Amino acid sequence: MSATLEEGGAAAAGGAALPARPPFLEILSVGKQFGSFVALKDVSLSIAEGEFVSFVGPSGCGKTTLLRAIAGLDPATTGVIRQAGREITGLPPAARDFGIVFQSYALFPNLTVARNVAYGLRGPAWTRLRIAARVDELIRLVGLAEHATKYPAQLSGGQQQRVALARALAPEPGLLLLDEPLSALDAIVRLHLRQEIRALQRRLGVTTIMVTHDQEEAMGVSDRIVVMSRGRVEQVGTPEEVYRRPASAFVAGFVGRSAMFEAVVDASPGVLRAHGHVLLADAARGMLYGTQVNAFVRPEEVRLGAAAVAMPGAIRMEVVHLEFLGATCRVALESGRLRLEADATAEQLRKAGALPGAKVPVAVPADAVTLFPADV
Amino acid sequence: MSDATLGERLAVPGPGRGRPAGAPVRIRASLDERLMQAGLWLALAFMLAALALPMAFLLVRAFQDAEGGFVGLANFATYVTTPSLVASVWNSVWVAGVTTLAVVPLAFGYAYALTRSCMPFKAVFRAVMLLPILAPSLLPALALIYLFGNQGMLRGLLFGENIYGPWGIIAAQVFYCFPSAAIILSVALATADARLYEAAEALKASRARIFASVTLPGVRYGLVSAAVVVFTLVVTDFGIPKVIGGQFQVLATDVYKQVVGLQNFNMGAVVGMVLLLPALGAFALQRWAEGKRAATLTGRAVPYVPRPRRARDLPLLLLCLGVASALLGIVGVAAWGSLIRFWPYNLSLTLDNYEFGRFDVAGWGSFVTSARMAVWAATIGVVLVFVTAWLLERAPRATALSRWLRNAVGLLATAPLAIPGLVLGLAYILFFNHPANPLGLFYGTLAILVLNSIVHFYTVAHLTATTAIRQLDPEFESVGASLKVPAWLTFGRVTLPICLPALLEIWVYLFVNAMTTVSAVIFLYGPDTKPASVAVVHMDEAGQSSAAAAMACVLLAATTTAKLAQLAVAALTDRATQAWRRR
Numbered sequence: 001m002s003a004t005l006e007e008g009g010a011a012a013a014g015g016a017a018l019p020a021r022p023p024f025l026e027i028l029s030v031g032k033q034f035g036s037f038v039a040l041k042d043v044s045l046s047i048a049e050g051e052f053v054s055f056v057g058p059s060g061c062g063k064t065t066l067l068r069a070i071a072g073l074d075p076a077t078t079g080v081i082r083q084a085g086r087e088i089t090g091l092p093p094a095a096r097d098f099g100i101v102f103q104s105y106a107l108f109p110n111l112t113v114a115r116n117v118a119y120g121l122r123g124p125a126w127t128r129l130r131i132a133a134r135v136d137e138l139i140r141l142v143g144l145a146e147h148a149t150k151y152p153a154q155l156s157g158g159q160q161q162r163v164a165l166a167r168a169l170a171p172e173p174g175l176l177l178l179d180e181p182l183s184a185l186d187a188i189v190r191l192h193l194r195q196e197i198r199a200l201q202r203r204l205g206v207t208t209i210m211v212t213h214d215q216e217e218a219m220g221v222s223d224r225i226v227v228m229s230r231g232r233v234e235q236v237g238t239p240e241e242v243y244r245r246p247a248s249a250f251v252a253g254f255v256g257r258s259a260m261f262e263a264v265v266d267a268s269p270g271v272l273r274a275h276g277h278v279l280l281a282d283a284a285r286g287m288l289y290g291t292q293v294n295a296f297v298r299p300e301e302v303r304l305g306a307a308a309v310a311m312p313g314a315i316r317m318e319v320v321h322l323e324f325l326g327a328t329c330r331v332a333l334e335s336g337r338l339r340l341e342a343d344a345t346a347e348q349l350r351k352a353g354a355l356p357g358a359k360v361p362v363a364v365p366a367d368a369v370t371l372f373p374a375d376v
Numbered sequence: 377m378s379d380a381t382l383g384e385r386l387a388v389p390g391p392g393r394g395r396p397a398g399a400p401v402r403i404r405a406s407l408d409e410r411l412m413q414a415g416l417w418l419a420l421a422f423m424l425a426a427l428a429l430p431m432a433f434l435l436v437r438a439f440q441d442a443e444g445g446f447v448g449l450a451n452f453a454t455y456v457t458t459p460s461l462v463a464s465v466w467n468s469v470w471v472a473g474v475t476t477l478a479v480v481p482l483a484f485g486y487a488y489a490l491t492r493s494c495m496p497f498k499a500v501f502r503a504v505m506l507l508p509i510l511a512p513s514l515l516p517a518l519a520l521i522y523l524f525g526n527q528g529m530l531r532g533l534l535f536g537e538n539i540y541g542p543w544g545i546i547a548a549q550v551f552y553c554f555p556s557a558a559i560i561l562s563v564a565l566a567t568a569d570a571r572l573y574e575a576a577e578a579l580k581a582s583r584a585r586i587f588a589s590v591t592l593p594g595v596r597y598g599l600v601s602a603a604v605v606v607f608t609l610v611v612t613d614f615g616i617p618k619v620i621g622g623q624f625q626v627l628a629t630d631v632y633k634q635v636v637g638l639q640n641f642n643m644g645a646v647v648g649m650v651l652l653l654p655a656l657g658a659f660a661l662q663r664w665a666e667g668k669r670a671a672t673l674t675g676r677a678v679p680y681v682p683r684p685r686r687a688r689d690l691p692l693l694l695l696c697l698g699v700a701s702a703l704l705g706i707v708g709v710a711a712w713g714s715l716i717r718f719w720p721y722n723l724s725l726t727l728d729n730y731e732f733g734r735f736d737v738a739g740w741g742s743f744v745t746s747a748r749m750a751v752w753a754a755t756i757g758v759v760l761v762f763v764t765a766w767l768l769e770r771a772p773r774a775t776a777l778s779r780w781l782r783n784a785v786g787l788l789a790t791a792p793l794a795i796p797g798l799v800l801g802l803a804y805i806l807f808f809n810h811p812a813n814p815l816g817l818f819y820g821t822l823a824i825l826v827l828n829s830i831v832h833f834y835t836v837a838h839l840t841a842t843t844a845i846r847q848l849d850p851e852f853e854s855v856g857a858s859l860k861v862p863a864w865l866t867f868g869r870v871t872l873p874i875c876l877p878a879l880l881e882i883w884v885y886l887f888v889n890a891m892t893t894v895s896a897v898i899f900l901y902g903p904d905t906k907p908a909s910v911a912v913v914h915m916d917e918a919g920q921s922s923a924a925a926a927m928a929c930v931l932l933a934a935t936t937t938a939k940l941a942q943l944a945v946a947a948l949t950d951r952a953t954q955a956w957r958r959r
Contacts, residue, residue, distance in 0.1 A: 073854050075403045075774075092406030093857035100858045106851035108870045120859025171859060 023082075024049035024207050025070070025175065030079030030089075032065050032231075039065040040076065041231045047209070052201055054210045054218035057228035058254070063211045066228070067177055070209065072096050084174060099168030103180040105160050107152040113163050114139065114148040120171045138166040141200065158189040165197065169204070176201070178210040182217065194221050215255050219243065227251050249294050249372040258296040259341045262374060265291040270366060275338040280313045281369035292374040299330060301368035302342035305352025308363035317362045319354045333362055340364070403774065408853075408863040412771040416781050419764045423788035425815070426831050427795075430807035434799065437645040437806050451646045464625040465650065471542050471626065472610035472654075475549040479606050480599065482550070483557035486699055489692035490558075491565040492591075494684040496693070504700040507707060509555045510935040512892040514912050515928040516551040517619040518921060519710040520544055525921075527720045540622030548616045551706055553609050554699075557602040564598025565591075568680035600665040608658040612651065612796030614895035615909070619916050627651045628895065631798050635899060641806060648799040659794035707932070714926035729926040735915050736923070738906045743930055745901075746908040749822055750890035753829035757837060757886045758879055760830065764789065765841035766871060770853055770863070793835035797896030800832050805899045820902025828900055829890040837882045844878035845871070877946055884942040888935040 023046035032040035040062045047053050055063035069076040070083075072093040081089045088096050099120075107116055114135050121131045139148050142162035144155075152160050161181060168176060181197070182190045198221040201208050212218050218225045219239035227234045227242060227250075235247035246252035253260060263274035265287040272279045272295065281295065308314045317333040317340065325343075331354055333340045340362065344354070352360050405413075441447045455461055489495055490502060508516070523530045524539035537543070568591070576586045614628040621629060627647060635644035713719060717726045733739030768786055773779050792800070804827075808819045818824040848871060856866035872879070894909045901910055908927055916924040 071854075071858065073857070076401055078400055089401045090403040092404055092409065093854065094406055094408070094860045094862075095404075098858060100855065102849075102851045102855070104849050104851060106849040106855045108852065110870060110873045119856075120861060122861060167855075168858070173858075 022049075023047060024051075024084060025209075026080070026082040027066075027070070028080040028082075030066070030069060030076045030081060032062075032069055032074070033077050039231055040069065043079070043231075043233050045226060045233065045236060047207060049207055050205045051223045052198065052208045052210070052221060054212055054222040054225045055228055056212055056215050056218040056225055056254075057234075059213060060230075061228040062231040063213075063226075063228050064179060065231075067179055067209060067211045070175075071098055071100055071177055097173055098175040098177055099171065099173035100177040101161070101164045101168050101179065101181045103183055105152075105164040105184075107160055107163055107167070109152050112149050112151055113144060113155070116152065116163055117166045117170050119167060134170060138170055141169075142166045156189075157185050158193055161185065161193060162196075165200070169206070174207065176206045176208040178208065180211055180213070182212070183214070190217070197221065219255070227255060229254070246296070246370060249296070252296040252370050252372065256298060257341070258298055258370075259339060260294055260296050261338055261340075263293050263295045263371075265289055265293060272369070272371075275336050277315050277335065277338050278313065279315075279364060279369065280366040281371060282366045283369055283371040287371070287373075293371045294374050296370040296372075297340060297364050297368060299341040299343040301365055302333075302340055303363045303365070304331070304342055304344055304348060304354060304360055306361075307348075308352075308361040311363040311365065313366075314361045314363040316359045319356050319358050319360060321356050322349070322354070333360075405772065406857070408857065409772045412767050412863065413778060413781070415763065415767045416771050416778075416785055419760075419767065420781060420785050420788070422760070423785065426827055427788055427792065427834075430800070430803035431795070433807045433810065434645050434648055434803035437642055438649050440642055442640075442642060451642050455643065455646050455650070460625065461630060461647065464627055464630050467542070467624060468611050468626040468628070469654075471545050471549070472607045474542075475546050475553060475610045476603050476606045478546065478550050479553050479557050480561075480603050482699065483554055483602060484561050484595075484599070485692065485695050486554075487558050487561035487565050489696045490562050492568075492680070492682050493689045493692045494682055495689045495696065501696050501700055504703055505555050505558050506939070507555070507703050508551055510888055510892070510939060511707065511932045512894065512909050512912060512928050513548075513552045513613055513615040514619050514894065514909070514916070514924070515710050515932060516706050517544070517548040517616045518912075518916065518925045518928060519706045519713065520548055520620060521921060522709050522713040522719065522925070529720060538622070540620060541624045542621075544620040544622070545617050545624065545626070548620055549610045549613065551703065552613070552616060553606045554703070556609060557606050560602045560605060561595065561598050564595040564601075568594055570678040570680040573680060597665040601662055604658045604662050604665070608655050611654045612798065612895065614798050614898065615913065618894075618913060628796070628798055631802060632898065635802060635805075641802075644802055645806070648802050651796050652794070652799055655796050655799075656794050662793075663790075710925045711929050714922055714929050716922060719922060729922040730930070732911070732915075732923060732927060734923075735918070735920045736911050738911060742906045742911040743908045743927070743934075745822065745905050746891055746931070747934065749825045749829065749897075749905075749907060750887045752822070752826045753833075753890040754883045754886040756826065757830040757833070758883045761834065761837040761882060762841045762875070762879060765838055766845055766867065769842065769845045789838045790835050792831055792833070795832070797832050797893055798898070801828060801896050801899040804828055820900075820905065822905050824900050825897050825905060825907065826890075828896050829886070829893065832893070832896040833886055833889045837885055840878055840882050840885070841875075844875045848874060876949055880942050880946055880949075884938050887938050891931055891935050891938075 025045075025047040027043060027045040027047075030040055030043045031038070043062075043066060055066060057063050065074065068074040070081060072088065072091055072095075075090055079089065080087060083097065108119065111119070117135045117138050118131050121134060126134075135148075139145055142165055144159060144162055144166070147155060147159060152163065155163065161184075165181075178197070182194055185193065194217055197210075210218070210222070215225075215227075219242075222239060224236060224238055225242055226236050229250045235242055235251045237245075237247075242251060243256050246255060249260075252258055261274050263272040263279070263281075265271075265284050266273050266278070267289045270280055270282055270285045272281050272284050272293070274295065279295075284293070287293070303311060315335060317335040317338070320332040320334045323330040323332070328343045328345055329349055331342045331344060331349070333342060342362065344352070354360050438451055439446060439448060441450070486501070486505065490498055490505075520539055521544075522528060524534055524544070525531070528539065531539075539547075572590050572594075573586065576590050581589065611626075612628060614632060617624070617626045617629050618632070625633075627650060631644050631647045631651060634640045634647055714729050715725045715727070716722075717724050717728065728734070731739075732742070736742065738745070764785065768782060768789070771778065771782060773782060804824060805819075807813060808816055808824060810816065818827070852870055853863050853866055856863060892909060894913060897907050898910055898913070901907055906914075908931055912924045912927045912931075915921075915927065
């Protein structure tokens, strides 16, 4: 974890998250247009060898379009893409070096698991013996040794996913592309498989790009994540950096859980006025008096009860309702038009007397408020 | 190259910097894409030569006189001022209208029984329903003549009326069109969403109200499709009015009379254009209904499973029994008639009528011609149709030209549905018989019959192939490309094996239709290439109705055998190649 933190710091210092290693995949000012619709606009990105990078964003943000441009399935219309120093922007897919796993897996239903995995092993270098050995190795690697002679329809969703992974990895591609590989699976299998994919990727050291709409999944497995919105890159960084220091209001709202409220920068430094309340925010220090801002506060940062009273600037808010999440409860808080959310353990709630309808002291640490100027 | 400068310009990559986008990327097409594109161009060339050009010739001829001079609308003026010709337009329309009104409710009841009841023997009823599709359209007309003709055994039931005329045509058409309507309606009825019925029941709607508010709206486009298909089939059919129409003229017989009887190709072309109108209108209406129907289906629908209910199942069973015995009865009468020595005076049985050499110069040769034609049409057709459908679905659409090409081929592939066989046949004579056409050497050969059959029945085969291909994952070729496997290899190793059942179905469809069609080939056969269906018409014209019935029965036997063989082969190959379907 400390390693990623360090990397995150370095990347933040660079501003554009350029890793120290020479880039394996370079994407320079790539654009893609479908008729008059701009699907990608001026996307630039570098990915180092062996990195696991995720593209996240809501549907229609261009993440799959970017992946397909890298694969050459729908080439980019402008810009340059280089892989291992070679320009590949306009090359057909077969002239590139990648393996891909689709959301639907696209397994060949009439071929057995073994023959699916062997599908790309062609040409003079691949003798019958070598193919058999490679297929055997991969099927073992993904833990499907006893299913080699079965057909895809006879496997579970998670097993099919592994076959697709083995098939993509069989010809030893330099780049592995995963297009929403887990979204067709149920929650438990998903969690398990994403860890498995990550472990496999670490072991093989293959540079990997995963597209997903699930930011939690992306943060869980990636070295770095690329947050996209409306065809643009909003932020590139380690999961921690993106979570702690979102580069835009979009990222702050999309990644992780936040309460958002409108506020105005007050005359005294580091003070916000929001719906009649006064809040302390370090981020407001450099801002001009009267600036309209959108403020984001993560629920785990909000303090309740005695912990809040001990802090400067505590306010009283009404508990609207409680959502039980297991280890913690999410408390919806309201005071006038100001709304916040707080995560607290059952113990903390009991101490603070936070029952629906009750008024409790609430405080937000001054360094936990993220601000972005409001669009005027 | 400009790469270096571009690289320099973008030395600091980062988001959100308002930099103008770089020069357009030159996209290199892969060999696969170029081959697919070339394949589509070939398909376009084939369709232009075999469909668009002949139809253009027909169009031009309608505006020419016999010497080839341009006469503007003179032919059309002659047409609308000839009372007998105008009368047949009305005749065609009302006969088709009455047939539609009779067939659609009957077919709806039958299809409803098959899909929404718990009556027994559904499989048998389903098989019997298909019988008329396998028979040449002449067969019911011949059977009706046996029963109600001048020497018919049930003639007394007509109270002095005559079967030769509109009512004979309608009766025969009802038989001939029944399966087409029943198939469409049973497909429409089979795709019901059980959740709608559960919701209606939970809201305490009565059965009649559920039928009116759930069932009927769910199949309304199916009803439109069925009505349109039946109407078009009747207007464009030639065999039935030829055999049982007597002096009652309809559009289809007019074309034949103008071309074969009067050798007036220009007027034939004009009538052909008129015949094209209802078919084109029906085609447009059909496409509209198809689009609407597809939109009403959602992937999450829960299939409706009927529960037994005597008050519904028993009447429906009786209806099906009635319809099925009528269908079997008509075929039975034709078969029996073909075995009678001399109707109605000597009812002893004989096989003499099957010695076709006694009635027609070609004898059994015409059956051999039909079989050869049908096998060739089915075999060449299935390859052509399937490869073209695959190219249409999978060829690249990156450039405007490739999208145009795709649309053009797609349109030409669905156009034959709107062209009556008689019109296509006429277009073929005008095109291939033209002295300046180098393809003229095909005229009168088996090849032109094969070509005509493929084009005439292209659309349904194309739709079957397209449906099968669309069920495949669209990323198969992408996976292949990422693994550096050429598209043709993925086509051979994955697409073809999975679509084998659809290929078989297309083959049999083309075979059956090529065997039984009259209208598509009646202008095109040569002295050595007379198909059996045409021989039926000729023997009937010559008054040898027993021999005509015998030949129709031979055709029915051949098509039934093909259909049964399809089922058997499908069952066998299913075991060998479709093992992956089983879980």
